[in-house]
Amino acid sequence: MAITSRNRLRGGQLVILITFIDAMSSCWFGYCQGVFAGVLVSPDFLKLFPEFNNGSISGAVTGSFFIGAFVGAIVAFILGDRLGRKNTIIAGHILNTVGAALQTSAYSLPQLVVGRTLNGIGIGITSTMSPVYLGECVKPHLRGRLLVIGASSNVSSFALANWISYALAFRSGAIQWRLPLAIQLIFPFLIFPIAPFVPESPRWLLLVGRDDEAKQVISKLNNDSITGDSVLADYNSIGASIRLERSHRVPLMDVLRNRDKTQNLRRLILSCGTQFMQQFTGVNSLGFYLPTLLHESVGYDLQTSRLLAAVSGTIYFIAAFFALAVVDRVGRRKLMLYGSILTAACHLISSLSLRAAQEDPSRAKTVGSKRFRMGFHNLTVPQFGSVTVAFFVIYHAVFAPTWAGIPWVYAAEVNSIGWRTRGAGAATATNWITGFAVVQFTKVGIDNLQWAFFLIFAILCVSFFPVVYCFYPETAGRKLEDMDEMFLRNPSWFVFGKKELTQPTRPQAFIDAELARISDSQVTIIEVTPDKLEKM
Structure with missing residues (x-):
């Protein structure tokens, strides 16, 4: 029961x-x-x-x-x-x-x-x-x-x-x-x-390679079928973000010297x-x-x-x-x-x-x-x-x-x-x-x-x-996967005067970047529009 x-x-x-x-x-x-x-x-x-x-x-x-x-x-x-x-x-x-x-x-x-x-x-x-x-x-x-x-x-x-x-x-x-x-x-x-x-966090499940379990959890959290658009979009976006992050991975000493593009030390x-x-x-x-x-x-x-x-x-x-x-x-x-x-x-x-x-x-x-x-x-x-x-x-x-x-x-x-x-x-x-x-x-x-x-x-x-x-850049309104994009696009530590980094709503540039990640992932092909992304 x-x-x-x-x-x-x-x-x-x-x-x-x-x-x-x-x-x-x-x-x-x-x-x-x-x-x-x-x-x-x-x-x-x-x-x-x-x-x-x-x-x-x-x-x-x-x-x-x-x-x-x-x-x-x-x-x-x-x-x-x-x-x-x-x-x-x-x-x-x-x-x-x-x-x-x-x-x-x-x-x-x-x-x-x-x-x-x-x-x-x-x-x-x-x-x-x-x-x-x-x-x-x-x-x-x-x-x-x-x-x-x-x-x-x-x-x-x-x-x-x-x-x-x-x-x-x-x-x-x-x-x-x-x-x-x-x-x-x-x-x-x-x-x-x-x-x-x-359930366990779907992002952690994807991080440790438990992809099928992650998709099941995303399906439950989204209250959608495992093949639904919102589930596939989230699954592909998170997976692509993890692969992007791994492609920029550098040795720990380089991270501590702030030499990685995703700026983990910062x-x-x-x-x-x-x-x-x-x-x-x-x-x-x-x-x-x-x-x-x-x-x-x-x-x-x-x-x-x-x-x-x-x-x-x-x-x-x-x-x-x-x-x-x-x-x-x-x-x-x-x-x-x-x-x-x-x-x-x-x-x-x-x-x-x-x-x-x-x-x-x-x-x-x-x-x-x-x-x-x-x-x-x-x-x-x-x-x-x-x-x-x-x-x-x-x-x-x-x-x-x-x-x-x-x-x-x-x-x-x-x-x-x-x-x-x-x-x-x-x-x-x-x-x-x-x-x-x-x-x-x-x-x-x-x-x-x-x-x-x-x-x-x-x-x-x-x-x-x-x-x-x-x-301090703004984090409100962004998906967690937007954070890598934010720091990749803006290597300078100073954020004042940059609307993309300080506005409380999600910038269009990050929506476009997510569309590109999903498109490039090649995991599955689904029709995803900016309007759908805003609702997901």
């Missing part, structure tokens, strides 16, 4: 299931990022693990998740083309499950560290491979929106983790931190039962660059330490800090879905440009408001009759602290539809099929290692630089604008 049901799933049904797996993988990813911030301020947790009162140990254990995720991304880089997209994702989720179980049941620091590290390795694998898998299975006019659903799911579970943390703040005992960690174990019960019903650097820029907008500084910042640096009591973090996470979640309406219409490039300027403005205003509070103590007021140490003197909570909180919230509203999802979409699109898992793996590894660095220096930076710490992020965000403007 299961086999029969599996064979009957076609077209939109399969796309929904594949998107669901990507979304649940992203949910687990986002939940892991958000849940530990609440755990770190739980009194019962700190009583059981007093080592976390030491900032260095707290940072190292928190950072073990990032180190694990970095390792996981490298594993995906190495194994993604050997195991296949689907099997690699399943392997990652098995590690997630073991890691979550170890954390939930932890009574010693080594067990907690091992659990967080294994969880990180699993998340590193799935966060690399899941967007690649989805991107290789869906049509270009849906790809951006469906990938953004995954990124938005990440944000929604991040917000959920904050609300769970706030709700349990009113409870005492181990449930306050063990239950949030245990909730992670819901995700495998949602993912594993669906995995047998979804594309890998672009992928890594988006993730580097995402982390240095400061999102994980707030993601992991916002309750701590609000409590220790702005002066709110612990419950209010948790509540404000949850509210900020909810606005983050709502804003993330705005990207669904604009990611394909506006394009990846413009969203990164807009995001750079707006996030810089948020950090700048946050910095200046904290500075104003420091320089004019007469503007201070008491919140909950508590005083606090902002790292520079014993002051009461400044009125401008409220401005700082407001712009932390606005920051999340701006970041969500711009830098939150676009780097994951971009890395899944811009690389060639032979380098797609490598490019995505390198990009994800960049995300995690830079995230680790940001988390490590956040607390030290606030303690030593005070208000100027957020000014660093403001300057970095402004610097990202010319980088994107000069070097």
Whole structure:
């Protein structure tokens, strides 16, 4: 019965299931990022693990998740083309499950560290491979929106983790931190039962020479017969693109010297660059330490800090879905440009408001009759602290539809099929290692630089604008096979001023190039028109 049901799933049904797996993988990813911030301020947790009162140990254990995720991304880089997209994702989720179980049941620091590290390795694998898998299975006019659903799911579970943390703040005992960690174990019960019903990526199947299986999968995804025009067009186009890529293949050292015509090194650097820029907008500084910042640096009591973090996470979640309406219409490039300027403005205003509070103590007021140490003197909570909180919230509203999802979409699109898992793996590894660095220096930076710490992020965000403007081509509206054509036709690293590289709609030149690939493939002869290609 299961086999029969599996064979009957076609077209939109399969796309929904594949998107669901990507979304649940992203949910687990986002939940892991958000849940530990609440755990770190739980009194019962700190009583059981007093080592976390030491900032260095707290940072190292928190950072073990990032180190694990970095390792996981490298594993995906190495194994993604050997195991296949689907099997690699399943392997990652098995590690997630073991890691979550170890954390939930932890009574010693080594067990907690091992659990967080294994969880990180699993998340590193799935966060690399899941967007690649989805991107290789869906049509270009849906790809951006469906990938953004995954990124938005990440944000929604991040917000959920904050609300769970706030709700349990009113409870005492181990449930306050063990239950949030245990909730992670819901995700495998949602993912594993669906995995047998979804196919392997057709592009990977063609890449490893399993042509008949690839044609069957394309037929199911297109909801067309195996001899249908749309199936043959996609099959021929992907196959011709792989052969074209192989005809330009050069030794690895030549790739690293950027001597291959398809410019795989340049594309890998672009992928890594988006993730580097995402982390240095400061999102994980707030993601992991916002309750701590609000409590220790702005002066709110612990419950209010948790509540404000949850509210900020909810606005983050709502804003993330705005990207669904604009990611394909506006394009990846413009969203990164807009995001750079707006996030810089948020950090700048946050910095200046904290500075104003420091320089004019007469503007201070008491919140909950508590005083606090902002790292520079014993002051009461400044009125401008409220401005700082407001712009932390606005920051999340701006970041969500711009830098939150676009780097994951971009890395899944811009690389060639032979380098797609490598490019995505390198990009994800960049995300995690830079995230680790940001988390490590956040607390030290606030303690030593005070208000100027957020000014660093403001300057970095402004610097990202010319980088994107000069070097990043648009990937919206293109088929994945268009990417090789784009880099073959435009060897210069500079893209500004070139409409073909910056417009969010598919250029006619790429449609013509696909017609030529299909014609030259000689696999089969079918009548394919530009109108048909736009619909496929």
